[in-house]
Amino acid sequence: MTNPEIALLMLGLFIFVILLGFPIAFTLMAMGIGFGYYAYYQPDQAFFDNRVFYLFSQNTFSVMNNDVLVAVPLFLFMGYVIERANVLDRLFYSLQVAFKAIPASMAVAALVTCALFATATGIVGAVVTLMGLLAFPAMLKAGYDQKLSAGVICAGGTLGILIPPSIMLIVYGATSAVSVVKLYAAAMIPGFILAGMYIVYVILRTLITPSLAPKLPKSETDIPWLKILLLMLQAFVPLAVLILSVLGAILFGLATPTEAAAIGALGAMVIAAGYRALTWGRLKEAVFLTARTSAMVCYLFIGSWTFSSVFSYLGGEGLIKEFVLGLDLNTITFLLLSQLIIFLLGWPLEWSEIIIIFVPIFLPLLSHYDVDPLFFGILIALNLQTSFLTPPMAMAAYYLKGIAPPHVQLWTIFRGCLPFLTMVFVAMATIYVFPQTVYWLPDLFYSVR
Numbered sequence: 001m002t003n004p005e006i007a008l009l010m011l012g013l014f015i016f017v018i019l020l021g022f023p024i025a026f027t028l029m030a031m032g033i034g035f036g037y038y039a040y041y042q043p044d045q046a047f048f049d050n051r052v053f054y055l056f057s058q059n060t061f062s063v064m065n066n067d068v069l070v071a072v073p074l075f076l077f078m079g080y081v082i083e084r085a086n087v088l089d090r091l092f093y094s095l096q097v098a099f100k101a102i103p104a105s106m107a108v109a110a111l112v113t114c115a116l117f118a119t120a121t122g123i124v125g126a127v128v129t130l131m132g133l134l135a136f137p138a139m140l141k142a143g144y145d146q147k148l149s150a151g152v153i154c155a156g157g158t159l160g161i162l163i164p165p166s167i168m169l170i171v172y173g174a175t176s177a178v179s180v181v182k183l184y185a186a187a188m189i190p191g192f193i194l195a196g197m198y199i200v201y202v203i204l205r206t207l208i209t210p211s212l213a214p215k216l217p218k219s220e221t222d223i224p225w226l227k228i229l230l231l232m233l234q235a236f237v238p239l240a241v242l243i244l245s246v247l248g249a250i251l252f253g254l255a256t257p258t259e260a261a262a263i264g265a266l267g268a269m270v271i272a273a274g275y276r277a278l279t280w281g282r283l284k285e286a287v288f289l290t291a292r293t294s295a296m297v298c299y300l301f302i303g304s305w306t307f308s309s310v311f312s313y314l315g316g317e318g319l320i321k322e323f324v325l326g327l328d329l330n331t332i333t334f335l336l337l338s339q340l341i342i343f344l345l346g347w348p349l350e351w352s353e354i355i356i357i358f359v360p361i362f363l364p365l366l367s368h369y370d371v372d373p374l375f376f377g378i379l380i381a382l383n384l385q386t387s388f389l390t391p392p393m394a395m396a397a398y399y400l401k402g403i404a405p406p407h408v409q410l411w412t413i414f415r416g417c418l419p420f421l422t423m424v425f426v427a428m429a430t431i432y433v434f435p436q437t438v439y440w441l442p443d444l445f446y447s448v449r
Contacts, residue, residue: 007316028303074261114156346387
């Protein structure tokens with residue numbers, strides 16, 4: 001076999017092995033070292049003199065020395081501390097009573113809570129699980145439709161991988177060499193557009209079919225405005241100030257993402273202490289979860305960079321590039337094809353594997369099709385919302401099913417996610433037709449074009 005054929009064998013074998021359930025990071029490292037040993041092999045060479053071992057050690061050092069990735073554990077720590085600070089129940093209740101005059105007030109409050117909490121944590125599983133424990137039973141008890149309630153929790157909980165400070169955008173920035181600061185600015189408007197679409201859909205759907213979300217009894221909503229204001233000050237304002245401080249420091253150039261993440265981590269501890277939730281046990285658990293998740297991301301980078309280096313050296317990247325260029329695609333069809341592939345990859349894979357392993361395959365093609373990597377990254381961030389909502393591997397649905405009442409069927413949750421899935425595609429089409437939604441803030445702050 002020629003070297004490109006071996007590269008394709010390497011890629012196919014990798015996909016087969018991970019579908020069997022092997023850990024992806026270590027599979028990447030094993031494949032990279034194994035096939036790399038063949039690629040760099042020279043006769044009369046000592047076993048450990050093969051250049052693949054030097055490549056592996058250099059990639060490990062590069063990940064450890066990457067300044068951009070330092071923000072990952074800091075933002076994760078901020079999220080885990082907020083998650084354990086008992087903020088969510090206060091936030092949901094305060095928004096629920098504040099939105100009492102709006103149709104489907106509990107669903108709207110759940111979406112806003114999900115968006116804020118997902119922005120603060122960026123941990124999809126945690127947001128869906130906590131909101132599933134808090135808001136989902138409350139909506140069902142109030143007579144809300146099961147499908148609508150499930151879709152609200154699942155869709156709202158995934159917003160954290162799009163709206164800054166998103167861990168996904170940091171990882172994409174490190175992979176594509178695009179400024180994380182500019183990615184954050186570019187993602188703000190699309191993120192709020194998608195969240196706004198969710199809210200508008202819920203309100204319109206309820207106005208058309210009021211039985212989907214009955215109004216709450218007056219005894220539950222007849223709360224003086226002074227008390228509502230006090231609840232908002234206690235629950236909404238601290239978290240909002242933390243998020244705006246972190247994002248404002250980044251967007252206005254007052255701090256790098258890493259420095260702002262450190263501020264956010266400190267602010268999260270202050271909020272937790274203010275709510276008397278900063279115990280030694282919770283702090284230790286947050287540190288442990290941060291270290292575990294950060295290690296997973298870093299090992300994925302090490303494995304992916306080793307795998308992709310060997311894959312490219314064997315000629316696989318060039319072969320794929322020639323194949324795509326041979327299709328004679330224009331910009332629109334290239335974007336459609338690439339986003340379709342990412343959409344399908346979202347069924348068996350997590351967003352981190354897609355960004356670190358498969359997105360680099362498309363990056364060398366962007367210049368040929370005159371696609372801005374910044375714009376491409378925001379399209380991907382929107383697209384990856386679908387990986388949590390699309391059956392049969394809709395992880396958000398499985399998170400919710402794990403803590404939902406027994407009478408709520410998985411298929412009901414899947415059906416509830418589908419309308420929100422449609423709105424993700426509408427949002428992607430919107431930013432393609434109106435690219436200024438992506439570029440307006442980066443142009444305003446940084447003059448990117």
